[in-house]
Structure formats: structure tokens, C-alpha cells
Amino acid sequence: xxxxxxxxxxxxxxxxxxxxxxxxxxxxxxxxxxxxxxxxxxxxxxxxxxxxxxxxxxxxxxxxxxxxxxxxxxxxxxxxxxxxxxxxxxxxxxxxxxxxxxxxxxxxxxxxxxxxxxxxxxxxxxxxxxxxxxxxxxxxxxxxxxxxxxxxxxxxxxxxxxxxxxxxxxxxxxxxxxxxxxxxxxxxxxxxxxxxxxxxxxxxxxxxxxxxxxxxxxxxxxxxxxxxxxxxxxxxxxxxxxxxxxxxxxxxxxxxxxxxxxxxxxxxxxxxxxxxxxxxxxxxxxxxxxxxxxxxxxxxxxxxxxxxxxxxxxxxxxxxxxxxxxxxxxxxxxxxxxxx
Numbered sequence: 001x002x003x004x005x006x007x008x009x010x011x012x013x014x015x016x017x018x019x020x021x022x023x024x025x026x027x028x029x030x031x032x033x034x035x036x037x038x039x040x041x042x043x044x045x046x047x048x049x050x051x052x053x054x055x056x057x058x059x060x061x062x063x064x065x066x067x068x069x070x071x072x073x074x075x076x077x078x079x080x081x082x083x084x085x086x087x088x089x090x091x092x093x094x095x096x097x098x099x100x101x102x103x104x105x106x107x108x109x110x111x112x113x114x115x116x117x118x119x120x121x122x123x124x125x126x127x128x129x130x131x132x133x134x135x136x137x138x139x140x141x142x143x144x145x146x147x148x149x150x151x152x153x154x155x156x157x158x159x160x161x162x163x164x165x166x167x168x169x170x171x172x173x174x175x176x177x178x179x180x181x182x183x184x185x186x187x188x189x190x191x192x193x194x195x196x197x198x199x200x201x202x203x204x205x206x207x208x209x210x211x212x213x214x215x216x217x218x219x220x221x222x223x224x225x226x227x228x229x230x231x232x233x234x235x236x237x238x239x240x241x242x243x244x245x246x247x248x249x250x251x252x253x254x255x256x257x258x259x260x261x262x263x264x265x266x267x268x269x270x271x272x273x274x275x276x277x278x279x280x281x282x283x284x285x286x287x288x289x290x291x292x293x294x295x296x297x298x299x300x301x302x303x304x305x306x307x308x309x310x311x312x313x314x315x316x317x318x319x320x321x322x323x324x325x326x327x328x329x330x331x332x333x334x335x336x337x338x339x340x
Contacts, residue, residue, distance in 0.1 A: 011198040015116055015164075018050045022072055025049060029067065030060045039072050045125045045287070047072055048118040053195040056225055065223045065255040069119050075290035076120065085126035087285040089322025096145040098134025103326060106154040106187075109134040109142050111162035111173075117195040121250060121291045123283035123320075129160060135169060143176045146183060154185040163192040167203045178212055186213045189248075191220045194227070197234035205241040217243040218277065222256050224268035235272045246277035249315065251298055252291045259304040266305070266313040276315035281330065283320060299330050 019025045023035050025047065049070045058064045095101040100108040113129025115122075134142040146152050155177065162170065177183055192199040208215055217238055221227060235245055247269050249256065256262055266276045279302070282292045293301075302317045318327040 011192075011196055011201060014050060014052070014196060014198050018048050018116065019054055020046060020048055022047045025054060025067075025071065028054060029057055029064070031062055031067075034062055034071075037074060039074050039077060042072060045072075045118060045120075045122075048115070050116055050196045052197070052230065053117060053226070056228055063254065065261075066225055068255050069121070069222065069252070070117060072120065073290060076287040078289060079286075080284075080289040083284045083286050083289055085286050087123045087283040088320045090124070090127065092322065094132070097136060097141040098132055099142050099145045101145075101149075101152075105151060106156055107146060107149070107152045108156040108158050109162075109173075110159055111135055111157045111170075112160040112164045114164040115159065115161045116164065116192050116199075119191075121252060121282060121285070121288040123285045123288075124160070125285060125287060133160070135165060135173075139173045139176055143173070146177060147180050150182045153182060154187060155183060156187045156189060158189040161190050161192055162188055163190045163199050163204070167201075167207050170204075171207055174207070174211055184213060185216070186211060187216045187218060188243075189218045189220070193217070193234045193238065194219055194221055194231055197230040200234040200237050205237055208238070208243055209241040215243045216246060218246045218248055219274060220249070221247050221265065221269065221274075222249045222252060223261065224264045227268050227272055232272045235274055239273050245272075245274040247274050247315075248278045248280060249276070250280045250282060250291075251293045251301070251317075252282070253293050255291070257293045257297070257301065259301060259308070262301060262305055263308055266309055266315070270313055276313055278327065279315040279317050281317070281319040295330060302330075 019028075022038050026032055026034050047070060053066065057066045061067070089102070090100055093100040093102040095107065098110040100110065102108070110127070110129070110133050112135060113127070113133055146155060239245060249265065251257060256265065262279070269276055281295065281298055282288060284292070298317060302314070305314055317330045319330060321328050
């Protein structure tokens with residue numbers, strides 16, 4: 001007799017059960033002694049991490065690369081020249097409520113202000129989500145903007161995380177866009193399939209599979225340890241629904257700034273059916289300076305990766321600069337002995 005298949009847990013319940021107290025997270029990891037070094041206040045950017053993501057962290061390891069991405073640090077309170085609340089010029093690119101139009105041919109919707117995980121280097125950690133999300137008013141301003149701009153051929157859903165919205169809300173948007181003839185592609189930037197793979201449920205997959213445009217899902221993974229079997233399974237289901245899977249990483253000091261870690265990430269991504277796309281230099285947002293890797297080292301790391309990976313597994317090293325017509329590629333340099 002066939003055994004009944006286990007029910008996948010409801011992603012909304014898993015979301016609600018996220019860890020929001022840094023001391024609880026440290027206690028779960030046998031790192032209670034680090035609590036004395038926590039900032040006294042969260043500066044409006046509290047900790048949030050799903051329990052499944054925390055379970056991938058190494059117990060007793062204060063330098064665990066997943067922990068470092070989410071744990072508040074005293075270093076966030078330091079003021080550094082060149083760092084700003086709007087590091088990438090989002091404010092100047094605002095075209096309508098929740099719509100950013102920076103680059104030719106594509107527009108970006110700030111679909112939601114919510115994320116399942118709060119990454120400490122987030123370039124939108126200071127973004128005014130309460131007053132500027134595209135989903136407000138049933139997407140009306142965003143849809144009108146796309147309809148009125150025939151040069152917009154690709155729509156990018158970002159945030160926050162667009163998959164924090166109910167699938168019915170996403171379907172409301174896609175239905176409103178479906179008859180726009182100049183819209184050719186949809187791109188979804190999301191971290192949820194990585195930190196909360198339960199989000200990739202049957203309803204979401206049915207929505208993706210029924211969309212009238214080719215769909216690219218751009219994940220955000222910085223370290224191979226983020227990609228456990230549940231995430232790999234979510235990636236398989238997304239691909240089976242017809243999505244092209246790409247990945248964007250951020251180069252982070254102490255997390256992934258060595259050749260072996262970056263190579264392992266590319267290899268693991270490919271094993272999960274995901275192609276490396278961009279490796280971003282840090283966006284210089286207030287509170288994230290302690291993660292920065294200088295350009296010469298970043299460029300040397302890419303050259304070292306070029307020597308050990310096939311070209312299709314080599315992400316493009318870029319920086320986003322306000323006012324530029326595209327991401328800015330960083331030049332390649334000869335590998336110094338310290339990188340080899």
C-alpha cells in the first residue's frame with residue numbers, strides 16, 4: 001500500500017515563526033557569549049531569519065558565513081564617508097508609485113517592502129517602503145506606467161521580496177499586464193526560495209507556468225551552505241514550471257571573499273540548476289561598510305576564478321552606480337601571488 005506523501009508546510013506559517021530576537025538566534029547556535037556585543041538598538045532594521053535558514057548555520061561558529069549575513073553588529077553604527085541611505089540612486093529613478101526606471105528597455109517594481117530575511121548589507125534597508133510600493137491601489141499606477149511606456153519590454157519584480165506577496169496578489173498584477181503588447185519578459189528577484197523554500201508551492205508554480213511571457217527568476221545566494229536539499233528541490237520545481245534560474249551574489253568580507261568559497265558557490269548553483277549571473281561589489285549603504293572588499297582584491301578574485309571555472313560558471317563582477325545606463329563591469333587584473 002502506497003504511503004501518503006507528507007504535506008508541505010504552509011509558507012505563511014513558517015514566515016510567522018521566523019527568529020526576530022538576536023539573543024534567541026545566538027542561543028540556538030551555542031553562541032550566547034556574543035550577546036554582549038550586540039547593538040543596543042536595531043536602527044529600524046531588526047533581525048529576521050527563518051528557522052530553516054538558521055538550521056544551516058554551524059553551531060558554535062561565530063564566523064559562520066550565514067550568521068554573519070543576518071546578525072546585527074556594532075560596526076553598523078559607524079559612519080563612513082561615501083556611504084549613504086540611498087546607495088544606488090533609487091530616489092532619482094522613481095517614475096511612479098513603486099516604479100523605478102533606470103535602464104533602457106526595463107522597469108522595476110518595488111512590489112513589496114517585506115522580506116523573509118533581513119540581510120545586514122541590504123542596499124534598501126533605508127528605503128521608504130511604507131509610501132512607495134507598487135502593489136498599493138491594486139498596482140494601478142505601476143500598470144498605467146508600463147502601459148504608457150512602449151520602451152519597457154521587460155518588467156522586474158523586486159522589493160523587499162515580491163514573493164512575500166500572496167500568489168493571488170501577483171496574479172492580480174500579471175492579469176492587468178497581460179494585454180500590453182510591448183511587454184516581452186518578466187523577471188522576479190527573490191531570496192524566498194533560498195531562505196524559505198516552502199514558498200515554492202503548487203499555487204506559485206501554477207501561476208508561473210501560466211504566465212504569457214518568458215520568466216527569469218533571479219535568486220540571491222552568497223554561499224554554497226545556503227543551498228541545502230530543500231532549496232535544490234525548490235529550484236527543480238521552479239525550472240519544471242518553466243522559469244530560467246539565475247543568481248546574483250554580493251561580495252562580502254568574511255563571508256565569501258576567497259576563491260575556494262566562490263568556486264564552490266558556482267559549482268553548487270549549477271548542481272541546483274542555477275546559472276551564476278552577477279557578483280556585485282557592495283552597495284555603499286549606511287550600516288554595511290564592514291562588509292566591503294576593495295576593488296583590486298575583487299578583480300583579482302575574479303581572475304583566479306576564471307582560471308578554475310568554465311566561463312558559464314563565472315559571474316560578472318559589477319557595481320551599480322547611480323545615474324549610469326547599466327551595471328558597471330569591473331576590469332580584470334593579473335592574479336597576484338596572494339590570490340593564487
